Amino acid sequence: MNTLSTLWPYLKLHQRQFFLGTLAVFGAGTAVTLPAYFTRLIIDGLTGAADTNPATAGITAGQVALYALGAVLSVVVSGGLMVLVRRLIVYASRQIEYEVRRDLFAHLSGLDKHYFDRARTGDLMNRLTGDLSAVREMIGFGSWQLSSVVASFVVSFFWFFSLSWRLTLAVLVVFPVIIGVLFMLARLISARYVAVQEQNSVISAKAQENFSGARVVKGYAIEDREITEYKSLNSELIKRALRLTTVEGPLQASMSLLMGLAYVIVLIYGGRMILGLVPGSPLTLGQFTQFALVLDRLAWPMLSIGMITNMLQRGSASWGRLQDIFNAQPYIKDDGRTDSSIKSVLGEIEFDHVSLNFDGQQVLKDVSLKIPAGQTLGITGPTGSGKTVLGNLVTRLVDVSSGTVRVDGVDVRRIPLRVLRENVAVVPQEPFLFSDTIASNVAFGLDNANYAPIPTRISVLKSKAPPPDDRQPDMNRVRAAAEIAGLASEIERFPQGYDTTLGERGVTLSGGQRQRTALARAVAREPRILVLDDAMSAVDTETESRILSGLRQVQQGRTVLLIGHRVSTLRHADHIIVMERGQIVEQGSHEDLLALGGHYAELDRQQRLEGDLKSEDEGKLTRDALTEAASQIKPSGEPLSTEKVKA
Numbered sequence: 001m002n003t004l005s006t007l008w009p010y011l012k013l014h015q016r017q018f019f020l021g022t023l024a025v026f027g028a029g030t031a032v033t034l035p036a037y038f039t040r041l042i043i044d045g046l047t048g049a050a051d052t053n054p055a056t057a058g059i060t061a062g063q064v065a066l067y068a069l070g071a072v073l074s075v076v077v078s079g080g081l082m083v084l085v086r087r088l089i090v091y092a093s094r095q096i097e098y099e100v101r102r103d104l105f106a107h108l109s110g111l112d113k114h115y116f117d118r119a120r121t122g123d124l125m126n127r128l129t130g131d132l133s134a135v136r137e138m139i140g141f142g143s144w145q146l147s148s149v150v151a152s153f154v155v156s157f158f159w160f161f162s163l164s165w166r167l168t169l170a171v172l173v174v175f176p177v178i179i180g181v182l183f184m185l186a187r188l189i190s191a192r193y194v195a196v197q198e199q200n201s202v203i204s205a206k207a208q209e210n211f212s213g214a215r216v217v218k219g220y221a222i223e224d225r226e227i228t229e230y231k232s233l234n235s236e237l238i239k240r241a242l243r244l245t246t247v248e249g250p251l252q253a254s255m256s257l258l259m260g261l262a263y264v265i266v267l268i269y270g271g272r273m274i275l276g277l278v279p280g281s282p283l284t285l286g287q288f289t290q291f292a293l294v295l296d297r298l299a300w301p302m303l304s305i306g307m308i309t310n311m312l313q314r315g316s317a318s319w320g321r322l323q324d325i326f327n328a329q330p331y332i333k334d335d336g337r338t339d340s341s342i343k344s345v346l347g348e349i350e351f352d353h354v355s356l357n358f359d360g361q362q363v364l365k366d367v368s369l370k371i372p373a374g375q376t377l378g379i380t381g382p383t384g385s386g387k388t389v390l391g392n393l394v395t396r397l398v399d400v401s402s403g404t405v406r407v408d409g410v411d412v413r414r415i416p417l418r419v420l421r422e423n424v425a426v427v428p429q430e431p432f433l434f435s436d437t438i439a440s441n442v443a444f445g446l447d448n449a450n451y452a453p454i455p456t457r458i459s460v461l462k463s464k465a466p467p468p469d470d471r472q473p474d475m476n477r478v479r480a481a482a483e484i485a486g487l488a489s490e491i492e493r494f495p496q497g498y499d500t501t502l503g504e505r506g507v508t509l510s511g512g513q514r515q516r517t518a519l520a521r522a523v524a525r526e527p528r529i530l531v532l533d534d535a536m537s538a539v540d541t542e543t544e545s546r547i548l549s550g551l552r553q554v555q556q557g558r559t560v561l562l563i564g565h566r567v568s569t570l571r572h573a574d575h576i577i578v579m580e581r582g583q584i585v586e587q588g589s590h591e592d593l594l595a596l597g598g599h600y601a602e603l604d605r606q607q608r609l610e611g612d613l614k615s616e617d618e619g620k621l622t623r624d625a626l627t628e629a630a631s632q633i634k635p636s637g638e639p640l641s642t643e644k645v646k647a
């Protein structure tokens with residue numbers, strides 16, 4: 001119930017719809033019992049006419065017709081009101097579903113790397129779909145049915161008491177039992193439903209990871225193992241679903257049983273009253289019939305209590321799971337220290353005695369370094385030495401544990417996050433491309449400033465629908481960026497050029513093409529600071545040097561952090577650092593570091609050796625091919641075909 005209170009702001013946005021809807025439910029609940037009242041009048045009238053008892057007045061044919069018409073009209077009114085209820089309450093629930101989904105998405109978008117490093121995409125998808133539907137059912141159909149049950153009880157007991165308080169009290173005996181059973185089973189249902197939803201999340205995450213990693217699964221030919229694992233997760237789901245069903249079934253059955261019991265009481269006790277065996281409590285046949293008919297009408301609401309309890313329990317458990325998302329807060333956000341007067345940055349970066357710990361493990365130790373605006377810093381070092389996290393500190397994907405990172409001499413924690421991130425573009429090691437055209441992928445980082453922050457907790461009825469998003473990528477910038485990233489000529493060879501769709505629905509790019517698309521995306525943004533995190537590892541050295549010389553032209557005035565393992569990548573940087581176990585162990589220009597004769601010089605020596613060996617191997621291969629070709633020259637001296645030489 002505690003978690004449900006957080007749903008109130010959304011219900012409040014539609015309070016008028018719920019209020020009018022509830023009134024209509026009560027109207028329909030009253031109208032639907034009127035035929036029983038008219039039946040009583042007719043029966044008592046008819047019995048009066050037949051037995052000439054002075055206590056009963058008798059009835060005319062006209063009155064019978066009038067009562068019958070009244071009964072029909074009541075049913076029509078009740079039906080009409082039901083339509084109105086659906087229009088009000090079910091519509092409101094759909095609108096709330098929209099609002100919650102919108103707010104959840106906006107909230108999730110505001111969470112940081114820390115949250116997404118731990119969350120599983122499949123689980124999030126399940127919460128945004130399955131759990132949200134359960135919440136919608138609770139506030140729509142669930143609340144409608146709940147008010148309908150309350151209305152039925154109020155109206156029915158009004159009739160019961162007006163007909164015979166003794167008979168009503170006799171029927172009421174079974175109610176404490178009903179409430180007890182409901183309470184007990186509702187708790188069981190809630191716990192078991194949460195278990196089902198958790199397993200649903202595990203299954204969704206498993207499926208999502210398998211489909212995203214389909215290439216790995218196929219590459220390792222482990223489909224059978226994955227199918228078996230999925231099967232066992234699926235069996236666990238059915239086990240939990242059946243455990244839920246085992247409590248849902250008895251709920252319905254016990255409600256039926258208790259209802260039957262109430263009926264037996266009415267028949268026996270009411271019959272005795274008609275026969276005059278209960279002194280001081282006469283009951284006419286018509287009254288008895290009305291009592292039985294109204295009780296009969298109560299059967300369905302009574303039975304649906306089980307279903308409603310179920311729906312409310314599911315809905316509130318699901319709302320709890322959505323609330324977990326709403327409760328998650330980004331670790332890194334603008335706060336009291338933020339100086340909103342900062343609107344842009346120039347690009348000088350300084351690490352001042354920076355240390356960083358992750359879960360007790362120190363990944364950066366006392367790093368101090370200043371990179372003047374417009375310069376290129378080359379960063380190299382063994383894997384896991386802290387190169388990526390150094391870049392992450394600049395964009396504040398993580399914050400320092402101690403020390404300070406400054407941009408333009410200002411602590412990055414004082415620069416508004418939006419300003420900082422708009423001015424820094426990162427090309428990560430594993431680029432992510434969207435299922436969209438190449439042009440849109442390259443232009444992805446543009447035009448962001450035109451979007452206002454999304455308002456939350458606003459009724460869909462009051463917020464205007466956003467205009468259709470018909471942005472067209474700025475093709476001049478896209479082309480120029482693709483040219484610098486060394487991708488333009490390849491894109492032009494694709495069937496639809498820049499309009500070629502990538503990903504699930506379109507072509508698959510090679511690793512090097514993906515990296516260069518991500519690079520073009522960053523370049524198109526014309527950032528003040530560019531972080532290239534091993535961004536050309538899948539590109540051959542020749543293409544890489546072409547890209548680097550193109551980049552040098554556009555990087556005038558931009559600060560670049562160039563992370564890489566190849567000396568050929570780093571050699572033109574203004575300053576190079578070598579990281580090892582979170583510390584800078586060497587620094588200087590390419591020439592300085594070679595002269596130092598340390599790690600960097602060793603890296604250069606190894607890479608030269610590898611290069612020499614490679615060209616030696618290629619030379620040997622060519623020599624072998626020529627020897628082979630020469631041995632095949634025919635004695636007549638007939639020249640070889642060129643294909644043969646190539647082969």
Ligand SMILES: Nc1ncnc2c1ncn2[C@@H]1O[C@H](COP(=O)(O)OP(=O)(O)OP(=O)(O)O)[C@@H](O)[C@H]1O
Nearest residue numbers: 117358359363382383384385386387388389390429
């Ligand atoms: N979010 C995180 N949580 C915990 N540890 C992390 C996190 N991010 C990085 N690390 C740890 O920090 C250390 C440095 O990681 P980093 O990614 O900076 O290495 P790197 O030098 O870029 O390596 P590579 O060349 O392989 O990319 C590693 O030991 C890594 O496991």
